Amino acid sequence: MKILLAFFVVVGASFIVAANNMNGVVRNYLTGQRTREDTQAAENLAAIYAPLFQSGDVTDLNNRLQEDALGLDGRLLLVDTDGKVQYDSLNGFCGQRLQLSEVLRVLSGEDTASYGMHRADREAVYRMTGEAEAEYVAYGAHEMTGSRGLIGALVYVSRIQGMMDSMNQVSRQLNTVFALIGVVTLVLALFLSRVVTSPIVNLSRTMRRMGEGDLSVRVPEKGSGELLQLAVNYNTMAAQLEKMDRSRNQFVSNASHELKTPLTSMKIMLETMLYEPDMPAELRQEFMRDINQEIDRLTQIITDLLTLTRMDNRQDAMKMEDLDMSALTEEIARLLRPVAEKRGQKLICRAAPGLRMRGDGGKLNQVLYNLTDNAMKYTQDGGTVQVSLEEEGENLVWRVKDNGVGIPREDQEHIFDRFYRVDKARSRDTGGTGLGLSIVKQMVGLHGGSIRVESEPGKGSCFIVTLPRDREGGRTAG
Amino acid sequence: MRRRRLLALTLAMMLGLSGCAARPVGEDEEKPAPTLPRASVEWTAPDGDFIYGEPGLWTLYLPSRNGLNLAAQHVQSTPGILRSEEAEAIARELLAYPANQQVDALGGGVQLALAAENPVEYSGGVVTVNLASSALGLGYRGVYTLGLALASTLCELENVRCVNVLVAGQSVSLDTGGMLPMGSVTAHPGENLPVLWEQMEARKTPVxxxxxxxxxxxxxxxxxxxxxxxxxxxxxxxxxxxxxxxxxxxxxxxxxxxxxxxxxxxxxxxxxxxxxxxxxxxxxxxxxxxxxxxxxxxxxxxxxxxxxxxxxxxxxxxxxxxxxxxxxxxxxxxxxxxxxxxxxxxxxxxxxxxxxxxxxxxxxxxxxLMGQTTVYFIRDGRLAPAEKSVDRGRADSLRAQLAALTEGPDARERAEGLEAALPEGTGEEDVLGVALEGDAVLVNLSESFRSGIQRMGREAETLLCYSMVNTLCLNSGARRVCFFFEGEQVEYIAGTVYWAGVFDYNTGLCEESFG
Structure with a gap:
C-alpha cells in the first residue's frame, strides 16, 4: 500500500508538472505570438500616423484612425509628449491623460516601444475596449517621431479576451486530458500493482500462516521471473523448515523416548526391588548393576545432547591450531588397538606422514574416535577395521573402513540423523546413544568438511571424511 | 526518513518549477501605476487679445506686361491682423503696386484707391471691394481686369470664394449700355485675360x-x-x-x-x-x-x-x-x-x-452686414456645428467666437436639439485674453469660468473643452489650443480632462464623424 501510495504521489505530481508545463508552453507561445503581432502593428501604424500627427491633417487622421482601428478590431489612440490623448478612434479619451506604464516608457525615452498584457476589473476593460465581460486587455505603445524628434506615441489597445478565453479553454482541455490520462494510468497502475503484488501478498499471507505454526502451507508457483523464483525459494525454505520441524519433533520424540526408556527400565527394576523385599540377593545385585548401566547410559545421552546443543548454538568455540593429523590418526589407532585385539579384530592404520591442517584437535580426535569405535562395534569378532589418512588436493581425507554388517541402502541417508538407529536393539546393546554420527557430522561441518558413507549390507561400510586443510572453522552440517 | 524528506523535497521542487512555466497575465498589477510629469507649454497666458504671427508673404495678382494673364507678385504681409482687416490691407497693396518688369500696375495711369466708407466688406466668404470713383477712369476692360486681379488676389485668403467690385458704392457695368454686370468674380490666376474678356463681352446685348x-x-x-x-x-x-x-x-x-x-x-x-x-x-x-x-x-x-x-x-x-x-x-x-x-x-x-x-x-x-462664425454646440453627446452671426468686423475674432459659444444656441437651434457647451452664467467677460500665436490659440479664462466647469462635472467636461477647441481652430486656422485659468495652467478641474498642455483640433468628436 505504501509503495502504491508513493507511486500515486509520484505519478500525480508528474502529471501536474507535465500539465502545468504544457499549459505554460501553450500560453507562452500564444502570448508571444500575439505580442509580436501587436507590436509590429503598432510600429507600422506609428510610422503612418507620425507625419499626420505632426501636420495636423485632422479629418484624414480621424477617418484613418477609425478605419485602422476597425480593421484591427481594437482601439487606437495618439498621445502627445505630455501623455494627453489627442486622437482616439473611439473618441472616449480625448483630452485625458493616459496613465499607462507602456506609454510612460515610450514617452520617457526608456524604449521606443512597449507592450504589456493586463488583467483588470471588467468596467475598466470595457471602458478601454468596449468589450463586455472582458477581463484582459493589452496595450502596445510605439513612439512617433517627427522632424523635431519625439512628438508623441501611438497606443494600440488590443482586445485579447478572445485569446485568453482560447488559452483557458486549451488549458482546461489539457488539464482534463492529463487528468483522464492520470486517472487511467493510476487505475492501470493499481491493477498492475495488484497483479504484481498479489503473489507477494499471497506469500505474506502464507508466511503469516507459517508463523502461526502451519508449516505445511505453500505458495502457488505461478508467473515468471523474480516472483516465480521467490515462490520457488519460499516453498523450498518451507519444505526445509517443515523437514526440520519434523526432524526436531522426531528428535524430541526420539530424545524423550531415549531418555524415558532407561528411566522406565530403572523404575521397573526399582519397583521390583521395592515390592519384592525377598528378592534373591544375586538378582538384586544384577538389578543394581543394570540400573547403574542405565544411569551411565542416560548420562552419556545427556552429555551427547549437550554437546550437540552447544555446537548448534555455536557455544562450543573452535580452538583452531596447527595439527599433525598423521600423528593424531596414529594416536587414535593406538588407543583403540587394545579394544580391537580384545575382540580379535585387526585395526590397521595407514596415515600418510607429515599431513598437517588447522583445526580443533579435541573435536577431530572425537570424530576419528567415534568413527573407529563405531566401525569396531559393527564388525564381528575377527573382522578388520582400516583407518587411513591421505592428502587429496587441498583436502585431507580420512577413511574408516570395516568389513562388518554394513548399512542398508534405505538407512544410509539417515544414519547421521539424531537418535537414528538402523537396528535399535543392537545399538542399545552396544551402548550407543544414537547421537554419535550426528556429533561427528556436526564436528566435521564445523571444520568446513563433509562426511559420507559407502556401505553394502553384509560387506561392511566405509566412512569418508573430507577436511579442508586451511579453513578456519566451517559451517555446521545441516 | 531521509529518503522521505528527499522525496518530499523533490516533489515540492517539481511542483514549484511547474508553476514557473508561464507567468500569469496581469501578474504585474500589484506594481504602482506610473505617473507622467506635469505638462508644460512654451507660452504665457495672454492678458488681452493678440494675434502673433510670423511675417509672411501675400500673393498679388496683376496683369502681366504682355497683358495675357495675371502674374503673381509677392509682398511682405502684415502679421497679427484679422482676416477682414487683412483683405483690406491686401486690396490696398494691390491697388498701389507699381509696375515692374513682370507686371503692369492695375490702374495704369489712373490713381486707384478704396472708397472712404466701407472700403472692404468681408462676410461669409465674399469680399466686396468698394473703390473710389477714380476707378471709373479705367474703362470697362480695365475695370474687369481690376476685378479679376482683386478676385484672384483675395481668393488666396482662406475661405474667400469670390469678390464683388463696386465703385463709389455701386456696381459697375461692363458695357456702354450700362447693363452688363460684372457679378461676383472668382479667381482666375493664370487664365488668358483677353479670352476672359471676350467671354464677358459675348454676354452683352448685341448692338x-x-x-x-x-x-x-x-x-x-x-x-x-x-x-x-x-x-x-x-x-x-x-x-x-x-x-x-x-x-x-x-x-x-x-x-x-x-x-x-x-x-x-x-x-x-x-x-x-x-x-x-x-x-x-x-x-x-x-x-x-x-x-x-x-x-x-x-x-x-x-x-x-x-x-x-x-x-x-x-x-x-x-x-x-x-x-x-x-x-x-x-x-x-x-x-x-x-x-x-x-x-x-x-x-x-x-x-x-x-x-x-x-x-x-x-x-x-x-x-x-454680419459675418458668420461656426461654433460647436452639443447634440446627442457629440459636437454639432452651428453658424452664428457676428459683426463682420469680428467674424474671425477669437473672442467673438468664444462669446458666441457663451451665448449658447438660440431658440431655433435648441429646437434642432442643440445644447450649450459652456457653463451657464459664463460670458465674454470671462475671457480674460485670447491670442493666436503661430498655429496655437492661447485662451486665458477666469476663475469663475473654471468654477463653472467644475459645476458641470466630469461627464460634460470633454465636450465642453472640445467645443472651444474646435470652434477656435476651425475659424482661425490654428491647430491647437492652450488654456490658462487666471494666467496659470491647471491640470484637472472636474476630473476627466487634463487641462494642462495643449489640445489638438479634433473632428472625431463632431457628429459629422458618425454615421
Missing part, C-alpha cells in the same frame, strides 16, 4: 438688339435677413436673367430672394416678395447720377412681414444690398407700401435707417 430680350446668366451674391433682426448675410448663387434690364434683373433677384437661402442657416424664411408686389420693379435715374429701383408692395405688407417673423429693416437691407451689389449703376432702392413711400425704417438692433428722399442706399445698411 441693335433689345436688352430685355438678351438673357444673362451670372454668378452673384444674394443677401438674406437673419433671424430676429440680427442683420443680413450673403450667399452666392448663379442666376439666369431673362433680360438685361434693371427691372428684369430686379425681378429675378427678388424671386431668388423669395426662394430663401439654400445653404445659410439662421436666416429668416423669406416671404413671396413678387406676390406681395403690386407693380413690376421700376427703374428711374437719379438727379445726382445713378439709378433708383422702386419696389411697390401692397398695403399692409409690413405687418405681414412682421407676422412672418421677418424684420422689415433687415429685409429692406437684404433687398438693397442684393440689388445694388449686382445691378450696375444702382444707387439705391425705394420701397413703397401701398401708395406711399417707406420713409422711415427702424431696426431694434441697428436703430433708425437713414432714408433720404425715400431712397434706401447701400451705405445706410453698412452695419447690417
Amino acid at each position: 441693335g438688339s433689345d436688352a430685355a430680350q438678351t438673357p444673362l446668366t451670372s454668378y452673384m451674391t444674394l443677401y438674406f435677413p437673419l433671424d430676429n433682426g440680427q442683420g443680413i448675410i450673403c450667399e452666392n448663387r448663379t442666376l439666369t436673367f431673362p433680360g438685361q434690364t434693371p427691372g428684369l434683373m430686379a425681378s429675378a433677384i427678388l424671386e431668388a430672394l423669395s426662394q430663401g437661402a439654400m445653404y445659410l442657416t439662421g436666416v429668416t424664411e423669406m416671404p413671396d416678395l413678387m406676390s406681395q408686389m403690386i407693380y413690376e420693379p421700376l427703374t428711374s435715374e437719379l438727379a445726382d447720377g445713378g439709378r433708383m429701383i422702386t419696389l411697390s408692395f401692397r398695403e399692409g405688407v409690413e405687418a405681414e412681414w412682421q407676422a412672418a417673423g421677418v424684420d422689415p429693416a433687415c429685409l429692406a437691407a437684404a433687398i438693397c444690398y442684393s440689388l445694388t451689389t449686382f445691378i450696375p449703376g444702382t444707387a439705391g432702392v425705394a420701397i413703397r407700401v401701398g401708395d406711399r413711400p417707406m420713409t422711415s425704417l427702424r431696426s431694434e438692433k441697428f436703430g433708425e435707417v437713414p432714408v433720404l428722399g425715400g431712397l434706401l442706399r447701400r451705405s445706410g445698411f453698412g452695419n447690417y
Whole structure:
C-alpha cells in the first residue's frame, strides 16, 4: 500500500508538472505570438500616423484612425509628449491623460516601444475596449517621431479576451486530458500493482500462516521471473523448515523416548526391588548393576545432547591450531588397538606422514574416535577395521573402513540423523546413544568438511571424511 | 526518513518549477501605476487679445506686361491682423503696386484707391471691394481686369470664394449700355485675360438688339435677413436673367430672394416678395447720377412681414444690398407700401435707417452686414456645428467666437436639439485674453469660468473643452489650443480632462464623424 501510495504521489505530481508545463508552453507561445503581432502593428501604424500627427491633417487622421482601428478590431489612440490623448478612434479619451506604464516608457525615452498584457476589473476593460465581460486587455505603445524628434506615441489597445478565453479553454482541455490520462494510468497502475503484488501478498499471507505454526502451507508457483523464483525459494525454505520441524519433533520424540526408556527400565527394576523385599540377593545385585548401566547410559545421552546443543548454538568455540593429523590418526589407532585385539579384530592404520591442517584437535580426535569405535562395534569378532589418512588436493581425507554388517541402502541417508538407529536393539546393546554420527557430522561441518558413507549390507561400510586443510572453522552440517 | 524528506523535497521542487512555466497575465498589477510629469507649454497666458504671427508673404495678382494673364507678385504681409482687416490691407497693396518688369500696375495711369466708407466688406466668404470713383477712369476692360486681379488676389485668403467690385458704392457695368454686370468674380490666376474678356463681352446685348430680350446668366451674391433682426448675410448663387434690364434683373433677384437661402442657416424664411408686389420693379435715374429701383408692395405688407417673423429693416437691407451689389449703376432702392413711400425704417438692433428722399442706399445698411462664425454646440453627446452671426468686423475674432459659444444656441437651434457647451452664467467677460500665436490659440479664462466647469462635472467636461477647441481652430486656422485659468495652467478641474498642455483640433468628436 505504501509503495502504491508513493507511486500515486509520484505519478500525480508528474502529471501536474507535465500539465502545468504544457499549459505554460501553450500560453507562452500564444502570448508571444500575439505580442509580436501587436507590436509590429503598432510600429507600422506609428510610422503612418507620425507625419499626420505632426501636420495636423485632422479629418484624414480621424477617418484613418477609425478605419485602422476597425480593421484591427481594437482601439487606437495618439498621445502627445505630455501623455494627453489627442486622437482616439473611439473618441472616449480625448483630452485625458493616459496613465499607462507602456506609454510612460515610450514617452520617457526608456524604449521606443512597449507592450504589456493586463488583467483588470471588467468596467475598466470595457471602458478601454468596449468589450463586455472582458477581463484582459493589452496595450502596445510605439513612439512617433517627427522632424523635431519625439512628438508623441501611438497606443494600440488590443482586445485579447478572445485569446485568453482560447488559452483557458486549451488549458482546461489539457488539464482534463492529463487528468483522464492520470486517472487511467493510476487505475492501470493499481491493477498492475495488484497483479504484481498479489503473489507477494499471497506469500505474506502464507508466511503469516507459517508463523502461526502451519508449516505445511505453500505458495502457488505461478508467473515468471523474480516472483516465480521467490515462490520457488519460499516453498523450498518451507519444505526445509517443515523437514526440520519434523526432524526436531522426531528428535524430541526420539530424545524423550531415549531418555524415558532407561528411566522406565530403572523404575521397573526399582519397583521390583521395592515390592519384592525377598528378592534373591544375586538378582538384586544384577538389578543394581543394570540400573547403574542405565544411569551411565542416560548420562552419556545427556552429555551427547549437550554437546550437540552447544555446537548448534555455536557455544562450543573452535580452538583452531596447527595439527599433525598423521600423528593424531596414529594416536587414535593406538588407543583403540587394545579394544580391537580384545575382540580379535585387526585395526590397521595407514596415515600418510607429515599431513598437517588447522583445526580443533579435541573435536577431530572425537570424530576419528567415534568413527573407529563405531566401525569396531559393527564388525564381528575377527573382522578388520582400516583407518587411513591421505592428502587429496587441498583436502585431507580420512577413511574408516570395516568389513562388518554394513548399512542398508534405505538407512544410509539417515544414519547421521539424531537418535537414528538402523537396528535399535543392537545399538542399545552396544551402548550407543544414537547421537554419535550426528556429533561427528556436526564436528566435521564445523571444520568446513563433509562426511559420507559407502556401505553394502553384509560387506561392511566405509566412512569418508573430507577436511579442508586451511579453513578456519566451517559451517555446521545441516 | 531521509529518503522521505528527499522525496518530499523533490516533489515540492517539481511542483514549484511547474508553476514557473508561464507567468500569469496581469501578474504585474500589484506594481504602482506610473505617473507622467506635469505638462508644460512654451507660452504665457495672454492678458488681452493678440494675434502673433510670423511675417509672411501675400500673393498679388496683376496683369502681366504682355497683358495675357495675371502674374503673381509677392509682398511682405502684415502679421497679427484679422482676416477682414487683412483683405483690406491686401486690396490696398494691390491697388498701389507699381509696375515692374513682370507686371503692369492695375490702374495704369489712373490713381486707384478704396472708397472712404466701407472700403472692404468681408462676410461669409465674399469680399466686396468698394473703390473710389477714380476707378471709373479705367474703362470697362480695365475695370474687369481690376476685378479679376482683386478676385484672384483675395481668393488666396482662406475661405474667400469670390469678390464683388463696386465703385463709389455701386456696381459697375461692363458695357456702354450700362447693363452688363460684372457679378461676383472668382479667381482666375493664370487664365488668358483677353479670352476672359471676350467671354464677358459675348454676354452683352448685341448692338441693335433689345436688352430685355438678351438673357444673362451670372454668378452673384444674394443677401438674406437673419433671424430676429440680427442683420443680413450673403450667399452666392448663379442666376439666369431673362433680360438685361434693371427691372428684369430686379425681378429675378427678388424671386431668388423669395426662394430663401439654400445653404445659410439662421436666416429668416423669406416671404413671396413678387406676390406681395403690386407693380413690376421700376427703374428711374437719379438727379445726382445713378439709378433708383422702386419696389411697390401692397398695403399692409409690413405687418405681414412682421407676422412672418421677418424684420422689415433687415429685409429692406437684404433687398438693397442684393440689388445694388449686382445691378450696375444702382444707387439705391425705394420701397413703397401701398401708395406711399417707406420713409422711415427702424431696426431694434441697428436703430433708425437713414432714408433720404425715400431712397434706401447701400451705405445706410453698412452695419447690417454680419459675418458668420461656426461654433460647436452639443447634440446627442457629440459636437454639432452651428453658424452664428457676428459683426463682420469680428467674424474671425477669437473672442467673438468664444462669446458666441457663451451665448449658447438660440431658440431655433435648441429646437434642432442643440445644447450649450459652456457653463451657464459664463460670458465674454470671462475671457480674460485670447491670442493666436503661430498655429496655437492661447485662451486665458477666469476663475469663475473654471468654477463653472467644475459645476458641470466630469461627464460634460470633454465636450465642453472640445467645443472651444474646435470652434477656435476651425475659424482661425490654428491647430491647437492652450488654456490658462487666471494666467496659470491647471491640470484637472472636474476630473476627466487634463487641462494642462495643449489640445489638438479634433473632428472625431463632431457628429459629422458618425454615421
